[in-house]
Amino acid sequence: MFGLARFICVMGSAILASCTVTTTPAPITMPTVSEEGDKSIVLLPKTVRPLHYLVKLQPFINGNFSIHGHVKIDFHVLVSTHHLVLHMADIVTLNDTTKVIAKDSEREEKIVQQGYNSSRMLYIVHLQEQLSEGRNYTLSLDFVGTLGEQARGFYRSSYKKQNGERSWVASTQFQSTDARRAFPCFDEPGLKATFKIFLAREEHMNALSNMPLVSSTPIEGQEEWLWDEFQESVPMSTYLVAFAISDLPSKVVSDNGTLIRVVTRAATQDFAEYGGQTATKVLSYYKDYFSISFPLPKIDLISVPENSFAAMENWGLITFRETGLLYDPESSPASQKQYVCYLVSHELAHQWFGNLVTLSWWTDLWLNEGFATYMGDTAVDHIEPSWGMLDQFVVERQQKVMALDALRSSHPVRVPVSDPAEINEIFDVISYSKGASIIRMMNHFLTETVFRRGLKTYLTDLKYKNADQDDLWRHLTKAAREEGTLAEHLSVKTIMDTWTLQKGFPIVTVTRAGNSSAVITQEYFVYDKNATTSEYNWWIPVTYTSQEGPEFHDTNVRFWLNGKGIDPVSYIGFPQPHHWVIFNLKQTGYYRVNYDEANWELLTRQLQEDHTVIHITNRAQIIDDVLNLARAGKLSYKTALGVLSYLRKEKQFVPWKAAFNNFQYLYDMFYRDPAYGALKDYLLSIIVPMYDKLGFEEEPGEDQLAQKLRTDVITWACNLGHLDCRNKSLAIFRRWMADPESFKGVSVNVASAVYCTAIAEGGEPEWTFAWKQTQSNTVVDTSELVNALACTDQIWLLTRYLDGAFNANSRIRRQDAAGTFRNIAAGGVGNMLAWDYLRSHWANITEYIGSTFFALPKMVDDVTKTFNTLQLLHELEEFERVNKDQLLTASRAVSQAVEATKINLAWMEDNRDFIVDWLKEQGFSSNLSDL
Secondary structure (H helix, E strand, O other): OOOOHOOOOEEEEEEEEOOOOOOOOOOOOOOOOEEEEEEEEEEEOEEEEEEEEEEEEEEEEOOOOEEEEEEEEEEEEOOOOEEEEEEEOOOEEEEEEEEEEEEEOEEEEEEEEEEOOOOOOEEEEEEEEEOOOEEEEEEEEEEEOEEEEEOEOOOOOOOOOOOOOEEEEEEEEEEOOHHHOOOOEEOOOOEEEEEEEEEEEEEEOHHHHEEEEEEEOOOOOOOEEEEEOOOOOOEEHHHHOOOOEEEEOOOEEEEEEEEEEEEEOOHHHHHHHHHHHHHHHHHHHHHHHHHHOOOOOEEEEEEEEOOOOOOOOOOOOEEOHHHHHOOOOOOHHHHHHHHHHHHHHHHHHHHOOOOOOEEOHHHHHHHHHHHHHHHHHHHHHHHHHHHHHHHHHHHHHHHHHHHOOOOOOOOOOOOOOHHHHHHHHHOHHHHHHHHHHHHHHHHHHHHHHHHHHHHHHHHHHHHEEEEEHHHHHHHHHHHHHHHHOOOOOOOOOHHHHHHOOOOEEEEEEEOOOOOOEEEEEEOOOOOOOOOOOOOOOOOEEOEEEEEEOOOOOOOOOOOEEOOOOOOOEEEEEOOOOOOOEEEEEOOOOEEEEEEEEHHHHHHHHHHHHHHOOOOHHHHHHHHHHHHHHHHOOOOOOOHHHHHHHHHHHOOHHHHHHHHHHHEEEEEHHHHHOOOOOEEEEEEEHHHHHHHHHHHHOOOOOOOOHHHHHHHHHHHHHOOOOOHHHHHHHHHHHHHHHOOOOOOOOOOOOHHHHHHHHHHOOOOHHHHHHHHHHHHHOOHHHHHHHHHHHHOOOOOOHHHHHHHHHHHOOOOHHHHHHHHHHOOOOOOOOHHHHHHHHHHHHHHHHHHHHOOOHHHHHHHHHHHHOOOOOHHHHHHHHHHHHHOOOOOOHHHHHHHHHHHHHHHOOOOOHHHHHHHHHHHOOEEEEOOOOHH
């Protein structure tokens, strides 16, 4: 416990000379370095283990933003030691308050020195005598911190109430290594402990933490201040500790065994209803799926003004950005409803996978995020079955991540990491989407029954403990043995190590060798045609069906391609040559498939004659595989483009989504090319029939996937310059401008396309009107407009928007700065402007938004994805050279951008002229002589 008198010397974040602090590194032996593979991972010395924390914090959220803190840590000594080493950052300890006391004798140990190592963010306490192995001690101290502006540690953000008054919120974001910014601690996921939290707040505000409130007590000598005491937590890692202090109202949505509340601005309370109801349903689903009840008495879902992630899975107190929790049935598109449902499901999956059983070290981050991603989609599929989430999974997650994973600069899902920047860098689509994809593959080759049984025993045996992937493999193998779904010579580890310890993925090639046999091979799939492709091989679960008796639902393994080599496999009993075959049913395997020319011709004919014979997911697979095989030089673009002709008959969202994902690459490569007009007209010839069919208006009772298809079709038609689409969009928008109070003329599912097109077609009046509308106090009404502001063709408006994105006084939230940049970079006109801005302002950008997870890598990816000239390659390489020590979490993204640009250059040289000639043969030319 601490008293206010200790902090008289604190003025804001300045420390006066009368305070007793240490600011220089102590001359002591630093923590040991553990070796994992070829990476050095800095870990705390394995001399002590925390047992329990008592944390008291008083943040002056309505004052100078200082934090007055006290921490008391009970710990067990594993190896006798003269010093304690903890993590700490952005904190000043008051060293005269530091005490180390033996629990059994209550003897105070003499401290000879305290120090701080800023490069490793370590606080060190030197003791005169050794702490004895096997005994328990207590470390206690007082400290001072600051509620920072960046969304990390214990930080501040604000919002405006409906009356215009500004209100402050203090909240936390500790994952992955930022609990140390709130209080000194053993900030590693493997060092679990229980936590007792006390938060001081003013009477008009309220406080939340992981556990329920126990009591509120007036603070002596501080009028209108209260101490809130919370229940002691279950054992958990520091990155899952959370607290929030605000005046945000809460609303109970369920109290059936577990109290579930939503906490958000008063103006948006009604819009949190869907997210809260989703949480109730999903919690029940997971309880049944894992056969383990949720272990805490309550869950709060709080939307805070600023958050690094879209959401964070803190145990019992899940934080969201407003766009991740709010859904308005009147003004939100179908995509927003799906996003909220998925995001709530994802974070609740973490309550078991990550919180109950936690990764031992960040090397296994993919276990947390891959499982939460896969289980999130599975839960949505359960509560909203008409959405077809497990079909969408293939095009929204698996196929998208395969495009990145086909670069040599990709990384395995399990990757050694050391410092915080490296840890944050692997919060990427490899960990999330590839992790989820190989888990989905595993589910199918093990069967659902085995998968669930293995997860249940894994979670039960290791609850409140830590684990790595080998622990999971062991439990799943045991379950598979019991059900007889895995051959005795195989284990889950044998199979899955080839998918988690290697980067990339294979291509399976099927070549007929006679009337009833085929030769099947595997090789490493990369876009770089000069890369060595024999360095990796995988255990591949092979599934297939044929024209003789199409059956797409049986995803049981027909046979395995051996992971020990790349020797061809001869398969006997193959269908007759005049029947097509399709491998990788529902694309449950994380691999691509190539066929001999005859089979591609048979598949093309089948799609043209009756595409519905082939399952929608495999239609999407065929589109994605054939275009990516051509992109990698393993198949002719004549074959690939020939497959696309059937799309004029396609009515389903999933195959169309695969097509749009691949159209994007062609669009990016040709946008600044003289032949762009021909490609544009060709793509419109495919899209316009569906545009004419769907129109701008929804049909009564139309399902979610039809709404999402309309959104994509109209977006592409308008973006490609379809005159009817652009004229209608501008007319609708101007009717809104003329009468904003009563206008109701745009469907929410086409609003994004209408806004973007109108702002691109219009000028400053349209842009200014849209900007003013974004200042509405209801975020769910304005998110589409915020994105559309980047669509203008006016360079000066885009420049103003870019400058505002990284200016705290512009009314653009700090959390939205990277998104604003990415929207501008994605546009044709804005791309080069954004690139110049990134190069000129990199230091300012990184200082403003920090090295937070996805932001910097995605900015680099979006601004460079169209690069396909030597000039741009040289500029990118120079950017990498100049900023090599300041790239932070974008280091890998820049390396990938360099590789991708080189591949794009080679692609243009190899394929550009062929595609131009092919387009001309189809009647689409941009040559002046043909006009």
